Amino acid sequence: MSAIINISTGQLLIALVFILIAQISSFIYHLGLNRDITVGTIRTFAQLFLMGYVLTYILKTSNPWLVLSVFMVMVVSAMFIIKGRVKEKQIPYIIPTFLTMLVSYLATAIFVSGLVVGITPWWEPRYFIPAGGMVIGNSMSALAISLERLFRDMRQQKELVEMKLCLGADYREASIDIFRNAVSAGMIPSINAMMGVGLVFIPGMMSGQILAGTDPLIAIRYQIVVMLMLVGSTAVSSVVVMLFVRRRCFGSGEEVLLSPR
Amino acid sequence: MTSLLEIRNLSFAYDGSTSLVFDQLDLTVKEGDYILVKGPSGSGKSTLLRLICRLNQPQGGSILFQGNDITSIPPAKLRSAVSYVAQIPQMIDASVEENLLLPFSFAINKAKTRPGTEELRELLRKYYLADVSPSQSAMKLSIGQKQRLAIMRSLLQNPVLLLLDEPTSALDHESAAMVFSIMESLNYEHCKTLITVTHIDYKPETVSPITYNLVHRSLHILP
Numbered sequence: 001m002s003a004i005i006n007i008s009t010g011q012l013l014i015a016l017v018f019i020l021i022a023q024i025s026s027f028i029y030h031l032g033l034n035r036d037i038t039v040g041t042i043r044t045f046a047q048l049f050l051m052g053y054v055l056t057y058i059l060k061t062s063n064p065w066l067v068l069s070v071f072m073v074m075v076v077s078a079m080f081i082i083k084g085r086v087k088e089k090q091i092p093y094i095i096p097t098f099l100t101m102l103v104s105y106l107a108t109a110i111f112v113s114g115l116v117v118g119i120t121p122w123w124e125p126r127y128f129i130p131a132g133g134m135v136i137g138n139s140m141s142a143l144a145i146s147l148e149r150l151f152r153d154m155r156q157q158k159e160l161v162e163m164k165l166c167l168g169a170d171y172r173e174a175s176i177d178i179f180r181n182a183v184s185a186g187m188i189p190s191i192n193a194m195m196g197v198g199l200v201f202i203p204g205m206m207s208g209q210i211l212a213g214t215d216p217l218i219a220i221r222y223q224i225v226v227m228l229m230l231v232g233s234t235a236v237s238s239v240v241v242m243l244f245v246r247r248r249c250f251g252s253g254e255e256v257l258l259s260p261r
Numbered sequence: 262m263t264s265l266l267e268i269r270n271l272s273f274a275y276d277g278s279t280s281l282v283f284d285q286l287d288l289t290v291k292e293g294d295y296i297l298v299k300g301p302s303g304s305g306k307s308t309l310l311r312l313i314c315r316l317n318q319p320q321g322g323s324i325l326f327q328g329n330d331i332t333s334i335p336p337a338k339l340r341s342a343v344s345y346v347a348q349i350p351q352m353i354d355a356s357v358e359e360n361l362l363l364p365f366s367f368a369i370n371k372a373k374t375r376p377g378t379e380e381l382r383e384l385l386r387k388y389y390l391a392d393v394s395p396s397q398s399a400m401k402l403s404i405g406q407k408q409r410l411a412i413m414r415s416l417l418q419n420p421v422l423l424l425l426d427e428p429t430s431a432l433d434h435e436s437a438a439m440v441f442s443i444m445e446s447l448n449y450e451h452c453k454t455l456i457t458v459t460h461i462d463y464k465p466e467t468v469s470p471i472t473y474n475l476v477h478r479s480l481h482i483l484p
Contacts, residue, residue: 162316163351163411167364168341168418253315254336259276 016041055129064123071109071132075102078140085144088151090258096244097143100237105135108233116225134205134226135233138190142234143241146186150242153178154249154258161256171247171254179246186238190231197227264325265422265454266290266313271322273305273312282308284478286322290422295448295468296456299483300475306458307348309475310424313456314345327421337369344420348427350404350411357385357402358395360410364418373418388413389439405436412443416453423447425457441465 019041026033058066079098086093109132114122122128154161157178164174172179197203198220205226209219251257271286282305290296300306311317313324315336324331331339341364352360358381365375376384381395388409393402402410408428415423425444429437445467447453458475473480 159347159349160351160353163347164363164367165316165336166314166340166345166347167367167414168337168369169367170337170369173367251318253318253332255316255318 055125058125058129064121067123067125067128070125070129071106072102074133074136075105078136082140082144082147086147086151088147091151091245091248093147093241093245093248096248097147097241100240100244101136101139101143104233104237104240105132105139108135108229108236112225112229116229117222130205131226131229135229138230139234139237142186142190142238145189146182146238146242147245149185150178150182150245150249151258153181154256155260158256158258158260165254165256171250174254175246175249179242182242183235183238187231187234190234194227194231197223203227263292263328264289265292265294265327267323267325268313269323269325271312271319271324273308273317273319281320281478283319286479288473288480290454290456292454293448293452294454295445295465295470297463297465297470297472298456298458298475298480299472300458300460302460304475305478306460306475307426310345310426310456310458313422313424314340314343316345337367341367341369341418342420343422343424344415344418345424346408346411346415346426346428348430350407352399352402352407352410354400355398356396357381357393357399357410360399361395361414361417363414370418376417384413384417388443403436405432405439408432408436408440409443412440416447422454422456425455427459428457429459429461429463 019037022037023034025031026037054070058070075098078101079094082097083094109128110122112131113119113124113127117127119127154175161174161178165171193203203223203226206216206219206223209222210216249256249258266288267290268286268288271283272281273283274281286309288296298306298309308317312319313326313331315331326334326339326343353363358378361381362375364370365373378395385391385393385395390406390409390413393406393410399407399410408431412423412425412428428440428444432440441463444455444457445465448455448468472483474483475481
């Protein structure tokens with residue numbers, strides 16, 4: 001296979017023509033997206049260049065603490081993004097969500113890089129950080145969807161939950177349908193992705209490996225591991241977070257704490 | 262006769278509010294009592310019932326059920342014994358039979374005897390629901406039928422104390438008369454202890470209730 005072709009700064013700037021097209025579309029049709037497109041473009045450049053320099057540095061060193069620190073920054077950032085999307089004031093969901101994300105994503109990334117790929121040491125940044133990033137990015141969206149659904153349904157169905165409580169249900173029994181719906185809502189995008197992969201779209205990681213000259217038959221193996229990893233980590237983190245947060249929706253007397261907005 | 266329910270010095274305010282709904286409220290209920298709580302809208306009648314079954318938590322005071330503080334009783338066990346029927350009856354999207362048997366799907370009621378379909382038909386007749394089939398959808402019933410079904414469902418788990426929150430507020434005169442008749446027969450024939458809150462002027466025909474007026478944040482007995 002031929003060596004990978006570098007993209008020069010000039011060529012990178014040529015790609016801005018796509019942004020120009022988007023800006024013109026927004027301007028002509030008064031979409032009001034010009035500012036967001038500009039900010040998004042600047043953030044894309046800044047964040048990815050920063051990540052590129054950080055990864056270049058980390059790949060040269062052999063410091064597990066540095067690798068874990070980067071992982072921690074990624075989880076904290078994901079938590080802030082979830083907090084921005086889930087506008088819930090009554091129920092304190094941040095700490096259980098953050099701790100579950102940290103533990104489950106760390107376990108998944110260690111499992112994949114250490115056991116499935118079989119890298120020694122397990123924290124080898126070339127494998128551990130991309131694996132962690134994919135797990136965090138995917139599950140972050142799933143958790144935001146699940147949390148939004150849980151809080152929305154608990155509010156909308158408060159009278160129904162209370163009716164079940166009054167017929168002798170404990171809080172788990174009274175909210176089992178809401179719990180199931182919340183977990184499923186978060187997991188469906190990952191499951192749909194498994195249905196469409198290879199047919200409807202070629203995932204980013206596999207595309208990147210192929211562009212970098214990897215044999216497609218090796219790239220698909222990595223991609224299969226990634227798809228399975230994403231479904232597993234989404235399931236574990238969604239179930240655990242929903243279990244903790246659902247309990248927090250009920251008080252000491254198993255009464256519903258959420259009041260209608 | 263021993264006290265079934267004792268409320269002492271109860272105080273309550275809604276979240277974020279400084280004004281008390283109840284202040285030093287007391288109430289004693291004995292087994293077999295038929296308690297009527299009257300009072301204007303917004304006086305806290307529904308809240309009083311919700312506090313007894315722990316759907317709300319008081320700021321102060323105590324509620325004893327059969328001599329035990331309700332906070333020391335597991336919530337599911339308490340609510341199986343002290344059953345609250347809300348003002349607006351709630352049904353799951355299923356048949357009448359599935360709705361009636363809903364309490365038996367919960368762990369606390371698993372050991373209790375489930376009525377069969379024929380027994381349910383007989384009960385439906387007693388609750389003026391003879392024209393309702395166990396297999397039909399509960400969601401399609403009228404509000405009056407749902408209210409009677411909700412009372413019937415609560416009683417199937419054989420509670421010690423039944424709390425009825427404005428059971429006739431959404432009903433026409435005929436449906437309301439049926440519900441009152443059911444409530445009175447529960448007390449008179451089956452010795453059930455009831456606390457009913459209502460804002461309408463209702464005088465039972467076959468039982469002698471103890472009537473309270475809920476005003477100025479506490480209960481005042483009416484002659």
